[in-house]
Amino acid sequence: MPTIKQITAHLESIAPTSYQESYDNAGLITGDPAWEAKAAVICLDATEEVIDEAISLGCNMVIAHHPIVFRGLKKLNGKNYVERAVIKAIKNDVAIYAIHTNLDNVYHRGVNSKIAETLALENTRILAPKKLAKKLNAYIPAAAVNGLLTALPKAGATNVNYSSENQVFIDKNETIHEGKKLEVTFAAGLQPLIVSLVKQHAPDAYLEVQQLENTCADIGSGLIGDLPEAMEEKGFLQNLKKVMKTGCVRHTRLLGKPVKTVAVCGGAGSFLLPHALRQKADVFVSGDFKYHEFFDADGQLVIADIGHFESEQFTIELLGEIISGKFPTFALHFTKTTTNPVNYL
Numbered sequence: 001m002p003t004i005k006q007i008t009a010h011l012e013s014i015a016p017t018s019y020q021e022s023y024d025n026a027g028l029i030t031g032d033p034a035w036e037a038k039a040a041v042i043c044l045d046a047t048e049e050v051i052d053e054a055i056s057l058g059c060n061m062v063i064a065h066h067p068i069v070f071r072g073l074k075k076l077n078g079k080n081y082v083e084r085a086v087i088k089a090i091k092n093d094v095a096i097y098a099i100h101t102n103l104d105n106v107y108h109r110g111v112n113s114k115i116a117e118t119l120a121l122e123n124t125r126i127l128a129p130k131k132l133a134k135k136l137n138a139y140i141p142a143a144a145v146n147g148l149l150t151a152l153p154k155a156g157a158t159n160v161n162y163s164s165e166n167q168v169f170i171d172k173n174e175t176i177h178e179g180k181k182l183e184v185t186f187a188a189g190l191q192p193l194i195v196s197l198v199k200q201h202a203p204d205a206y207l208e209v210q211q212l213e214n215t216c217a218d219i220g221s222g223l224i225g226d227l228p229e230a231m232e233e234k235g236f237l238q239n240l241k242k243v244m245k246t247g248c249v250r251h252t253r254l255l256g257k258p259v260k261t262v263a264v265c266g267g268a269g270s271f272l273l274p275h276a277l278r279q280k281a282d283v284f285v286s287g288d289f290k291y292h293e294f295f296d297a298d299g300q301l302v303i304a305d306i307g308h309f310e311s312e313q314f315t316i317e318l319l320g321e322i323i324s325g326k327f328p329t330f331a332l333h334f335t336k337t338t339t340n341p342v343n344y345l
Ligand SMILES: [Zn+2]
Pocket: 066, 266, 267, 268, 308, 312
């Protein structure tokens, strides 16, 4: 049986918590990382009903997209749905884990790649890449070079270079360091792994890590890509409604142009509209657009609001695929509780 920690560590190898937005609260919300995980329920929202479902299925873990505790709790007396869910989880030894904007922000196996896959988009790329690249400089002995040249790219580092000659470096304490200068670029979330690899191969090496200004193509918000073949707008929207299993598509006025380039963002994506416009998307598929925000399409693209829950619903399957790929015998249940608070008549 894996521990809670082993499962969360695997999820975070795909979507490190360091990729989450500053306002977010992804991670282990209740429970003990050292517990053995008996079985888990996967959901978008860890509501009290979902905790009950987990208990009745003999699960001691609930893996959710949205953190049920988001703004912090000041009291814990069960007066609202958040407190009741947390109290129930704690009383019944259920771990609640949330993987939220960190999963939104990854290119590979993220919330938006799942939407892009459902819409059969090709040539996909991050719509708004993040400035998350870091660079490590180290002065290492020649004997450590070969090992690191193999290990660092395997760990996900890009641009691994080293100097052919020894170089001398004087740090701010005026200590002199000498060795081959190793330079490595990597996504910020990989920093602990990259630093530990360098220390493992060159325990006495001097190293420093700096933030780079350039963006990281694999991390950021939203996704943009192309349909295999251009579609007429109405046909695109009808297909969108069907494949994204939504009861309602709220959209701006059709423009009479074919749809080829499509931007997507699971959840509330209106903040990405300027990026979708700049990158000449024909349609922007997302959720939670407000009345005035629809005006911002301004005759340049079609906004298609398919609903927040609906846009993220396949995240449940995605998490299932990620976990069962690593722990094939671990029992996973997709919640049968519909936690979408929005209903259509
Ligand atoms: Zn969401």
